[in-house]
Amino acid sequence: MTNDRFTVISSDCHAGLPPDRYRDYVDPEHREVFDMALPMQKAVTDKFEHMFLVKEANEKWRSGVEAQLSGAWNYERRLEVLDGDGIAGEIVFPDGITEQNAPPFGAGLALPTEGIMPDLQWAGARAHNRWLAELCARDPVRHFGVAVCPLLWDIDRAVEEVRFGAENGLGGMLIPLLLTDEFEPYHHPRYNPFWAACEDLGIVVCFHSGPGPFSHFFGKGFPDNDQSQYPGALGVYISEVFFWTWRPLIFMLWGGVFERYSRLRASVTETGQGWLLPPIFRMLDHHYNDTFFSAKLGDYRSHLSMAPTDYFRRNCAIGASCMPRSDAEMRHQLGMKQIMWGTDYPHPEGTWPHTRPQMIDTFKGLPEDDIAAMLGGNAAEFYGFDRAELDKVGARVGPRRSSFSGGEPVP
């Protein structure tokens, strides 16, 4: 018996408290530092917004929709937005409306390692994860929380966080991209205990776009240097940002991580999938199969039993935020089982408040099974939602299947 509505999952949502409200979630021994750091954190974020994320644009974004955007932390408001968007389930990453709602001590989406005190970043991560666990516990059927995990500093501690996640309903671990050579790369065996714990406890390894080696684009003194000396730095940043997001997964694929941990799952979210994935796949296959160019480089594949793209198809998925119709049309090339639609709510570049019409524009007229998979089925399977329970939510809030048939009016 088919539901007449699609069960929709947004593979890319964000949640975060206003900065001062993280205080209660920080371990008591770090609260004094928290109080001292708070005004500095706000000042730095302001400075970044001015220079980089443009305060004006962010203020304009919030203006008049403060209530709806407060769903970044206010559960009731969040439900209203999800229901309004037709969304039954969501994957919840850190950083709320903008960077102004990020966890303390540099424990936000970017997980920087420079100018960071490891113990404090862990404390910030722990604070966010505790709060996120509470948020998701309001309805575990609908909310799949991605914990913040500053893996690079300390593998044992990261393994503890995996256990915390498993015990507290957080199904994903957001780990740092690899921006420098300060730490071993992800093909190094030092990370094995972490991969093993994630596999054993069914925790998904998550990468999300945003970070990049800022000093390469904006100069070493960023954000204190004279940005007029770096014309085009933003263009350079956005030209590279997706490379840096895919990079750690490519290290894992070649490194045999999914060979050693065959049930480990990893996702990459908000990374311009349409123009980027086919060339990435082609490149990986080429280098795996055509050894003429690389013959002089010696053996680099005998530790793998299959091609990097085979591991990708078996173990990985793509959080395709705000996917354009062109992505939906090339779904077979991107991976009919990998691609997962998402809204990026409450970020300004997301689909909200135009989610429903945009969703229909993206998928209208495509085969119904394919739409169902991309809108929710793939994410339900990959992230392990309770499908029967989620369908009940979908049956109430989901977009009608008929809205997506050719020629029918958008509701």
Added chain:
Amino acid sequence: MTNDRFTVISSDCHAGLPPDRYRDYVDPEHREVFDMALPMQKAVTDKFEHMFLVKEANEKWRSGVEAQLSGAWNYERRLEVLDGDGIAGEIVFPDGITEQNAPPFGAGLALPTEGIMPDLQWAGARAHNRWLAELCARDPVRHFGVAVCPLLWDIDRAVEEVRFGAENGLGGMLIPLLLTDEFEPYHHPRYNPFWAACEDLGIVVCFHSGPGPFSHFFGKGFPDNDQSQYPGALGVYISEVFFWTWRPLIFMLWGGVFERYSRLRASVTETGQGWLLPPIFRMLDHHYNDTFFSAKLGDYRSHLSMAPTDYFRRNCAIGASCMPRSDAEMRHQLGMKQIMWGTDYPHPEGTWPHTRPQMIDTFKGLPEDDIAAMLGGNAAEFYGFDRAELDKVGARVGPRRSSFSGGEPVP
């Protein structure tokens, strides 16, 4: 009156002396250090070959064809190979047969900055450039030499090298890729005097694939660490190597370098053009034209009067080494005026000793004007060859046009 042979230019050839023979070209004050460094340089290259470039493969490559490969430095042998391959003109990069024929003091193709003494790297570059100028002076019609220019250390010195090149018949400057934040990126105005000198004196800025941030792939201790701890590191390296080659040009495009220096020319060589360029172009155009995603990032294009890809079409060209037929078939997408065929002689991954049949496989049956452009016309125009004189060589050694018509047998 059309010649019945194509005038062919290889946009990617290499030349370099056996290491000890660079001694005579090194400034006298550096010869003592040269003598001390020589055995170490050989040992390090051996070590690299063992671990990375595989000594066996390189030895196999040289075995039985030592004479032909000695064209890396022996002018008569070089001419025999060029003539045999049907090549009238060539662009000559450093590093001969393999890294065993690289300039001293780290002044080879990779132009590393780590573990390098700037004065010595400059001395190595000067030695190579002096020798290369002699080589190219044997027949300036046929040989376009690319000087080694360790730009990052010292802009004034780089400008002097541009003058040396202009006065001594070296038309290109190979400058370092941007692998770290140790130096300002190429969109910083500190490089303006260098771009200005290149523009004024008609010197082409050249990038060539090969370098990458090795410590990211092979660990910080490379090449002294235990490589068994880095499975797949080679796969990671080859997956990224072209990204690092394109990177500095993308910095220049966004940075408005070609806006300020509208006659400056830059080329990128041996970078897997077919699978990579269309997505790079699409990405650049998307970020330039579609400001929805990047609206929150503020203004990054008002200093440009046109799109990055427009500068690329006006100012840049692609050294398409060993181009497969699929590249030739997508020539309009890659840029009918940008794409320049090449052999990579005498490198083991190049087309030699199968250049002529491979050339025909690549182009057979395509429109004759397009073949002529890709095989030589584009390079002649971009690098500024004396076309009338070059055609005389082409008329003697070039492949017959008839060999490329459909259905005809390969000669």
